[in-house]
Amino acid sequence: MGGNAVTTSIAISSLSKVFRKEKKIITALSGFELEVREGEFVCLLGPSGCGKTTVLRIVAGLEEKTSGTVKLQGREITSSGSDRGMVFQEFALFPWRTVRKNIEFGLEVKAVPEEKRAVISKKYIDLVGLHGFEDSHPRELSGGMKQRVGIARALANNPKVLLMDEPFGSLDAQTRNLMQKELLRIWSATGKTILFVTHSVDEAVFLADRIVVMTARPGKVREIIPVDLPRPRERTSREFIGVRGKVLAELDEEFEKARAKELSHD
């Protein structure tokens, strides 16, 4: 893709986010830096409340940053747009629309003609394995199937990046493992850049090219751990467990720091 030159997809520098909750001022992010390469799969990992979802929402344009710059392919992000597809933990499907109509939402908004919409939606329905469920409503689908719709809906817009906010967080363990494999298949089929938020170390090691471990609040990058294991990865292999242990150690330290901070506040 794009020759041999490695190009930057998402570039985030000295990003900070401060928000006000009643009378308290909370610094969610401070000096967050990250570059994601074109076609790369990056996982954001960190203790809860570290601001990993906030990073994703700022990149999506759903939330405003306080300072810093966020660029997509060299262009500064100012608002939400269809060049960044997002997949939500709660699926966020439109309950009154069928699977097909959910997937075509972005195309409708762009006023793509109906026949062309049908062709595109069919392509992504087949890609994510929803064949036969086109005319079902979300409430008729299991959690895993719902998230397939969520992924297809985001991809139908042909975005430059896919932002995923704990997309498998509400699925049972079995479905979760299956969906991780499915996502890797979809990723290699589409070549999309993926920025993936999770709190599961196992998930991050299974999926990512690089794992970004964040510090406790205010969130910034603590360490970036490359995962140089060939895919498909074996969760029980010695190498997998090795990387897992390394990531866990980093994360544990942040957990402790967060807890100590909490206790000193009380």
Add this chain to the structure above:
Amino acid sequence: MAGIVRSAYQLVSSNWRKVALGLASTAVFLLIWWLYAAWLRADWPFHGTPSGAWEYVPYPLEVLDAFYLSFWSHPVSGLYMGEHIYASLKRFFMGFILAFALAVPVGLLMGRFWTADAAGKPIVELIRPIPPIAWIPIFLVLLGVIRGPIAIVFLGIFFPILLNVQFGARSVDPTLIDAARTLGARRLDIFLKVVLPFTVPYLMTGVTVGLGIGWMCIVAAEMLGAAGGGVGYFIFVTAGNSQFPYTYAGMLMIGILSILTTGVAGLVERRVSKWVGMR
């Protein structure tokens, strides 16, 4: 196959049981009514109602008879029941359409924009608790006997629709709006493709409640005078003439009209929810 037959049988028999229960309770109601009317007319030594109270409670069959006659051979104020119904329906739908056309956009705006809510709230909260009937004397003078009753019906229907639409628009799941935004939707798209369909079921609840209140209002409004007749007017005039079986027949007609409009609303609701894909 046997399972399908059995469940079909159960469906039919459960519906049959419902119908049977409804008929039975209606029969009991009519029987009590009949007994009461008979009791008022009986010449008991211990009766103690020398007044003409019996006059006000006709037998059920007398009411049915009057109901029938009012259509064909017994005009009230020179108009047959059909003409009264037409006059009432016309007012009713004028009021309904006006209320619907105004309440939906105002409700959506108040539900989505805090500025609209802040500006509209005091007026709504002030006028809403006033019974529409309280406006009758003023409206009849101000708007006359034709537009007056329409305005009363309007007031009765407007607020239930407004409040339900506002509540619906306010309840839209914010992650749905986030999702729409990341799919490239702008403000107008979000309003038309997310907020509006989300609000439809709430709107239909408002319509159903509004229809019931609307019929209460029209009877009251027409009682004070209505050009071209009306069922409420029919009730008022026949009561004044001591034609009480006809008064009850008019009341029966209101019940029937209310059931019919609610039924139509139910059909529309099913169509609309199918259209927005809710079912």
